Amino acid sequence: MGTPLTDKGVVTMPHMLEPSDGDQRILALNSDGRSHPVENALAIATFVIGLVAFVSIFFPGGHVIGCWAGTLGFVMGFYSQYLSVTTGERVLNIMGIVASFVGVALGIARGGFLP
Numbered sequence: 001m002g003t004p005l006t007d008k009g010v011v012t013m014p015h016m017l018e019p020s021d022g023d024q025r026i027l028a029l030n031s032d033g034r035s036h037p038v039e040n041a042l043a044i045a046t047f048v049i050g051l052v053a054f055v056s057i058f059f060p061g062g063h064v065i066g067c068w069a070g071t072l073g074f075v076m077g078f079y080s081q082y083l084s085v086t087t088g089e090r091v092l093n094i095m096g097i098v099a100s101f102v103g104v105a106l107g108i109a110r111g112g113f114l115p
Helices: 037-056 063-083 087-109
Strands: none
Touching (some): 063 087
16 A cells, blocks of 8 residues: 655645544643642642743842742752652743743842842
8 A cells, every 4th residue: 555645745744633532732731631739739839930930030129039939949850850750840940940040140140148
């Protein structure tokens, strides 16, 4: 049986035109079908703390919060990455780790850990 060709000699792949029923396009923390409450909580906490560290550096005097939250988010993010089970948890962990790093780096550049 040959491969299906179009008029232009291009191979068609009809199964690639539409996502299958099992193909998920959203971020799901429990994509393996099992519950991971500790890993999910750590991933969400890492993301939230990283967001706090990143946003706080844009306010005057926020460098202190940015530094401490960034340090906490960075360390907790690596521990959470070590424990993570699913891709969704890993995505949140990496976003939180990057936001924490940027928060602590810019916080140090703007004044450091102490007021």
